Amino acid sequence: MPLLDKIKKKADDSAATEQEQPAIPTAATAAPIRQRRRPAFIALGVALIIVCALGALWLVDRLSTTTQVVVAAADVPEGQRLTAEDLTTTDVTVPSGVATVPGSDLDTLIGQRAVGPLEEGTLLAPGDVSGEQFPASGTAVVGVRVSTGQIPTNDVDPGDPIQIIGTPREGDDPPSGDAPVITGTVQAISSPTTDGVVVVDVLVSTDQSATLAALSATGRISVVLVPEEE
Structure with a gap:
């Protein structure tokens, strides 16, 4: 068989072989999965953010709010008559439930007596001083x-x-x-x-x-x- 015919026959055989091989299926492109939104969770998250923000504002306000109160400027023994040198005022943040004497009442305490011993720097409470006679009867x-x-x-x-x-x-x-x-x-x-x-x-x-x-x-x-x- 002539050489040209052999080359042609070989090419025809290769083409036939390729046609006989089964086609390899390709993977189908996966469709994107759509996540479902849950409105309840979104609303809860927004509510938590609002609550935290309000709590932070309340805390900052509490820490920044001070009150002028009366404090002992020196050690005062029980029964001693108070003078202007014994008392002063200061601005402090007073915890809830702590009884104090407003700084505006300072002048009214001069001349009264200490019910008990007062240490320098002590916040005065309403019951720490008294205008009653000292020593008491008896x-x-x-x-x-x-x-x-x-x-x-x-x-x-x-x-x-x-x-x-x-x-x-x-x-x-x-x-x-x-x-x-x-x-x-x-x-x-x-x-x-x-x-x-x-x-x-x-x-x-x-x-x-x-x-x-x-x-x-x-x-x-x-x-x-x-x-x-x-």
């Missing part, structure tokens, strides 16, 4: 002179409960019976003199005031710091 304040060894070296502050105990003369035997004991509350303490003597103002009941004054005059006393009654 009580008295007695000044007691004491020196080193007659009063604890620990800080004794206004408002502390104490006992004043009568002691024997130096070198005497201890008393055979119970020593006289006076129970009271420290009202004020003077600054020590050059020889270390201080005067302690003690609030006692009226029926004990004479005994305490007599004991103080002898100089044979001892001041004992006792726990506060619960």
Whole structure:
């Protein structure tokens, strides 16, 4: 067979083979999946955003709102008459439920007395001061002179409960019976003199005031710091 015929026959055979091979199916283009919108979830998200925004605005407003109130400008013992140097005002954020005295009432407090001891920087509450007489009926304040060894070296502050105990003369035997004991509350303490003597103002009941004054005059006393009654 001539060469040209062989080449032609081979080409015809290849074409026939390609026609006999089955066609390879192609993957159909996937149709896009459409997500369903849920209006309830969208509304809930919007509501949460609004609530959070309102909460943030409320918090900022609370933190930025201050009130002028009266505070103690110095330590004030119980019963002391208040002066202009004892009180001042300050702007603070007052938590809900905390009772305070408005700064506009400062002048009305001058001349009143502290119901209890006030520490410097304390926010005053309406019940911390009173215009009533001091000492109250049935009580008295007695000044007691004491020196080193007659009063604890620990800080004794206004408002502390104490006992004043009568002691024997130096070198005497201890008393055979119970020593006289006076129970009271420290009202004020003077600054020590050059020889270390201080005067302690003690609030006692009226029926004990004479005994305490007599004991103080002898100089044979001892001041004992006792726990506060619960």
